[in-house]
Amino acid sequence: MNKPARRGIDLVDFLAKELELLKAIHLYRRLPGPLEKPPRPGTIINGHDVLLFSSNNYLGLAQHPRVKATAVEAVERWGTGSGGSRLTSGNFVLHRQLEERIARFKGTEDAIVFSSGFLANLGVISALVGRGDLVLSDELNHASIIDGCRLSRATVKVFHHRDTAHLRDILLAERKSHRRCLIVTDGVFSMDGDIAPLPQLLQLAEEFQALLMVDDAHATGVLGKKGAGTVEHFGLEGRGIIQMGTLSKALGSEGGYVAGNAILVDYLRNRARSFIFSTAPSPPVVAAAMAALEVLEEEPHLLDQLHANVQRLYRGLKEMGFRVLPTASAIIPLMVGDAHHAMVLAAALAKKGVFVPAIRPPTVPEGTSRLRITVMATHKPEELQRALEAFLSAGKMLGLI
Ligand SMILES: Cc1ncc(COP(=O)(O)O)c(C=O)c1O
Incomplete structure (x- = not known):
C-alpha cells in the first residue's frame, strides 16, 4: 500500500528547487556578512575592515552622541518596549511629542507615527482608497507602496517613471469612472536616487481632483534647506500634499510617519490598520528620532x-x-x-x-x-x-x- 503523501516534505522539495532556480539565474539572495561594528563609514563586516557605501544612515545620526544618549535615557525612564498599541496602553507622552515635532519639521498641522515606513505605506494607502477608487503609482515606487496599493483593493494604474504626460493620459481615461483618486510617488527613488516631479504631479492632482502623496523615505534629512524633504525642496508647503516618510534612514532611528492636515491624521488614527493593530514604537526609537530632528535643526x-x-x-x-x-x-x-x-x-x-x-x-x-x-x-x-x-x-x- 502506498504511504500517504507527506506534504511537508513536498513543500521542502518545491522550495529547494525554487532556490536552485534563483541561483541559476543569479538572483539568489544571501545575507551579507554581518556588521561587527556600527554602520559608520569605516566598519567591520565579516571580520574585514571595510569602507561602507551602502548605509541609509546618511547623516551618521544613528551614532550621534546626543541621539544615542537620548535613546539610553528613554530606556532608563520608560523601559524597552511600549507594551501596547497607541489606542490601548502604548500611547506615551513621547509618541505625541515626536508627532508634534514631525509636524513642525514638515510644516503640517499634524503627524502620525507608525512602527516602520513599510507599515506607514500599507496603512495610509489602504485607509485612503478602496474599491471603486483609483491609485496612480510611479513604476519605480517602493515595494511598500506597491503592497499598500494591492491591499487597498482600489484600481491601480502604473505610470511610466516620472512621466507626467503618461500620468495625464491615464487620468483622462480613468478618472471619471472612479470615486476618489490618489497619485502616489517616491520623493527620492530608492534605487535611482532621482527626484519625483512634484510640482507637475501637484498640478495634475489639482486639475483632476486627486490626492497626492509623496514617500520621503530617502528625502527626509537629505532634500531641502532644513532637510524636510521633497515638499520643502520644491517650496510646496501648505499645498495639501500627504507627506509620508521614515525615521529609519537619515534620522538614524526606526519608524514611519504621515504628516498632513489634522483631519487626515485623525482619520488615519481611526482607519489605518497597521497603526491600530500594531504595538506602538518603542521608547528608545521614538526618543532617538526626536533627538535626531533636533540635531538636524541645530547642525x-x-x-x-x-x-x-x-x-x-x-x-x-x-x-x-x-x-x-x-x-x-x-x-x-x-x-x-x-x-x-x-x-x-x-x-x-x-x-x-x-x-x-x-x-x-x-x-x-x-x-x-x-x-x-x-x-x-x-x-x-x-x-x-x-x-x-x-x-x-x-x-x-x-x-x-
Ligand atoms: C522609498 C521607501 N519607502 C518606504 C520604505 C520602508 O521604510 P522602513 O524601512 O522604515 O520600513 C523604504 C525603506 O526601505 C523606502 O526605501
Whole structure:
C-alpha cells in the first residue's frame, strides 16, 4: 500500500528547487556578512575592515552622541518596549511629542507615527482608497507602496517613471469612472536616487481632483534647506500634499510617519490598520528620532557635508568612465546592466575593502542591475579617495571602464 503523501516534505522539495532556480539565474539572495561594528563609514563586516557605501544612515545620526544618549535615557525612564498599541496602553507622552515635532519639521498641522515606513505605506494607502477608487503609482515606487496599493483593493494604474504626460493620459481615461483618486510617488527613488516631479504631479492632482502623496523615505534629512524633504525642496508647503516618510534612514532611528492636515491624521488614527493593530514604537526609537530632528535643526552643516561628499564621489566615478546617474540625493546608482556582472563588481570592490551591494531584479527592472552607492555626511575626504581608487582598479580589472 502506498504511504500517504507527506506534504511537508513536498513543500521542502518545491522550495529547494525554487532556490536552485534563483541561483541559476543569479538572483539568489544571501545575507551579507554581518556588521561587527556600527554602520559608520569605516566598519567591520565579516571580520574585514571595510569602507561602507551602502548605509541609509546618511547623516551618521544613528551614532550621534546626543541621539544615542537620548535613546539610553528613554530606556532608563520608560523601559524597552511600549507594551501596547497607541489606542490601548502604548500611547506615551513621547509618541505625541515626536508627532508634534514631525509636524513642525514638515510644516503640517499634524503627524502620525507608525512602527516602520513599510507599515506607514500599507496603512495610509489602504485607509485612503478602496474599491471603486483609483491609485496612480510611479513604476519605480517602493515595494511598500506597491503592497499598500494591492491591499487597498482600489484600481491601480502604473505610470511610466516620472512621466507626467503618461500620468495625464491615464487620468483622462480613468478618472471619471472612479470615486476618489490618489497619485502616489517616491520623493527620492530608492534605487535611482532621482527626484519625483512634484510640482507637475501637484498640478495634475489639482486639475483632476486627486490626492497626492509623496514617500520621503530617502528625502527626509537629505532634500531641502532644513532637510524636510521633497515638499520643502520644491517650496510646496501648505499645498495639501500627504507627506509620508521614515525615521529609519537619515534620522538614524526606526519608524514611519504621515504628516498632513489634522483631519487626515485623525482619520488615519481611526482607519489605518497597521497603526491600530500594531504595538506602538518603542521608547528608545521614538526618543532617538526626536533627538535626531533636533540635531538636524541645530547642525545644518551635516546636510552641506552630505551633498559635498555625494558630488565628489559622483564626479570622480564619472571622470573614470563609469555609467553613474546624476543625483541630487545621497544615492548614486552605478549602472552595470547584467545581474552577474553587478555581483562580480561588488565582489571585486569588497575584496578591496569597499562595501557596496549589487541590486538586481526583482528589486530593479530586468537589465538594469547596478551598484547602489550611498554616501554619508560622515565620510572623510580620504575615505572617499580610497573608495575611488578601489572603483578604478576593480572597474579596469573587469573591463567596465
Ligand atoms: C522609498 C521607501 N519607502 C518606504 C520604505 C520602508 O521604510 P522602513 O524601512 O522604515 O520600513 C523604504 C525603506 O526601505 C523606502 O526605501
